[in-house]
Amino acid sequence: MKHDYDNLNEGTRSRIRSKRRKTNIILNSLIVVVILLIGIVSFNIFFSNDEGAAGQNDVVAEKDAAAPSGNKDDSKDTDKKNDIKDSDEKDDSAAEDTESEEADEESADDEELAEPIVTEGGSDANVKQTIENPEWKPVGTTQSGEHNTVFDQNAVDWQEMILAYSYATGIDKNNMTVWFNGNGGAPNTAVGTISEKGSDQTFRVWIQWVDGQGWKPVKVEELIENDKR
Known part of the structure; x- marks a missing residue:
């Protein structure tokens, strides 16, 4: 009987040990699986972050690469604007030159028209030559109302006559001798x-x-001799 009891106990202990071994194997397997899962998840997270960072770097690099192109476009636009401005300035300068040339031509024409007409002789035998100029203009006046010719040295009308004589001959009125002034x-x-x-x-x-x-x-008649001296 004792032998049978010992055998029974031995069998029971064997089964317990066997169960423990199986349990340990299962637990160890589960631990390994968990560790593997943790490793896989960690790897995925790390790799995903690297890809995201790489993607951002690529985007930044693309933007940086595009920026010079934009600057080039801006530079081209600026160059075009400068070219247009230079062209406009050249056109304006050319127009001013043309206007200046036209003004010079008109001035030359005026000078040609302003050339006095000189003919030999005049209203009597004492006239050496007669000078006429179609460009002569009135000398202006301070008088108003109906005009009356006044041959009085103190009158405004007389002084304006002297201005006309000076204008026609080029002799300064302050350096002029008036020998005669009449109708x-x-x-x-x-x-x-x-x-x-x-x-x-x-x-x-x-x-x-x-x-x-x-x-x-x-x-204007240039006299051979002064007939009013």
């Missing part, structure tokens, strides 16, 4: 005999009144 043979006309102080060259100047504008030279 020109018709209303609102006058004729003066003048010379530059200290000079024997004498001129007979014919002028005509223009309402609101003053006295205007008509012709």
